[in-house]
Amino acid sequence: MxxxxxxxxxxxxxxxxxxxxxxxxxxxxxxxxxxxxxxxxxxxxxxxxxxxxxxxxxxxxxxxxxTRTDAASTGIHTLNDALESHIKRSKASDRTKDEYRAQVRNNMADLFAMKIEDITLDHLEEVVLGKHGIATQKHLAQIIRTSFKRAAAVRRCFNVADDLKVDTKSYQPDNSVNFDADERWPALDMIEAKKQQNRIIGAAFELMLFTGLRAGNVITLRWDDIDFKARKLRVSRLKNGRVGMFPLADRVVALLEALPKHSEWVFPQHDTEKHIFHPDRLKFGDNILRPHDCRRLFTTAARRADLPAYVIDQLRGDVEKGVQGIYDQGSASHRHANAIAKQTEVECGALPSLNVVQIGGRR
The missing domain is CATH 3.30.160.390 (Integrase, DNA-binding domain)
Known part of the structure; x- marks a missing residue:
């Protein structure tokens, strides 16, 4: 003593x-x-x-x-304990709960393993700010606040997360992929490696790469949205609120035809009753491929294939700016989708450059 x-x-x-x-x-x-x-x-x-x-x-x-508010009495030692305590009481869907756990596992595992009393605001800001896109920052911050709110209620401790803020005004989005786009793209290699582990997730990434669609639109596709005869794909709600019809490259049609069709969803979970969650990034050696990187590479391939800007806008599902866009009934075609697919395969080293179809007639 x-x-x-x-x-x-x-x-x-x-x-x-x-x-x-x-x-x-x-x-x-x-x-x-x-x-x-x-x-x-x-x-x-x-x-x-x-x-x-x-x-x-x-x-x-x-x-x-x-007062039975200590860690031993409450069972809440770590921030992860607090999150699980919240989830146990929550009426949220299983999908939402699994998404929370996935975000913690992929982005905040060390933080959530710390004891509640050891966590400072610096720890929270280091995990959330500056390393992710603004949408992910907001999601991570929400999970942290929810977990700390539960910890504060049960443990009667100070809620450090009250001062956690996401600065959306000063945020500058990172629109670059993590490899040199002027060199051979590793995207297809990464996708093929993923398909060996998980065919459905790998196929979802391949569809994103060759259509430029956002991950949220891809994972919610139903087979009713695919018209194999017309070689088109329908998205019921784009980010701008519109319905989109997109021509598909031959490669994409073959990809979809080869997938199992035992569910209404094109990319189902194992139980087939639900679609997959938002896919995590792919990692292959030092390279990383995020879902939105596929959209960046799709756009790059389209421009390198000399496609007109208005066609690229249509294929990306963007709102066209200008009077012509109001009257255009859909100029993007199967031919344009194939041109981008060929260009992407060339950039990834799957085809020699002589296979590129130059829509604009140059080179």
Missing amino acids: YSDPSVKPDPDARGIRLAVGATTKTWVLSKRIDGKVRSVTLGSWPDLPTVYAARDVAVEKMAAVT
Whole structure:
């Protein structure tokens, strides 16, 4: 036990000792709780430089034990415990709950493994800000706030996440892929490797690469949306709120024809009753391919194939700007989709450059 003969004994300091190890010194409180002697770690020296500092921490921790708001009584030791406690009470869909867990697993595993009392605002901002797109930042921040709100309610602790803000005004989106687009694109290699592990996810990425569609539109496709005879694909709701009809390249038609059709969804989960979740990025060596990178590469291939801007806008599902766009009944064709597919295959090294079809007649 810690004792100092020069000072008057402090009843709140009873049971506090400084445990000295080979490289560390730790303040520990030994106390009889519910008929059993328990040891509670208060903190390290010199973070707690005196027994009085350790005593103050001990008073707070014993108050939590008395009110059953400590980690042991509540079962909420980490931020992940708080999230699971929230999920247990939540009426959200299983899909939403699984998406929360996937975001934690892929982007915040270390943070959510930390003890609640050790987490600072700096930890939260380091995880959320500057490393992701604005949509992902908002989603991660939402999950953190939800988890901390539950921790604060149960543990009666300070909610650090109250001050977590996502600065949308100063955010500059990263529109570049993580490899040199002037060199051979590794996209197809990464997709083929993924198809060996998970055929459905790999096929979803391949469809994104050769159509430029957003991941949200791809994962919600039904077989009713595919017209194999006309070689077209229908998207019921684009980002701009419109319905879109898109011509498909021969390669994409073959890809879709080869997929199993045991569900209404083109890309179903194992139980076939639901479609897959938003796919995670692909990683192959040092290269990363995100779902939206497929849209960037599709656009790049279309421009390198010398397609007119208005055709590219139509194939991307963008709102065309200008009077002609209002009157155009759909200039993008199967021929244009094939030209982009060939250009993409050339960029990925799957075809020699002589296979490129130049719509504009140049070169």
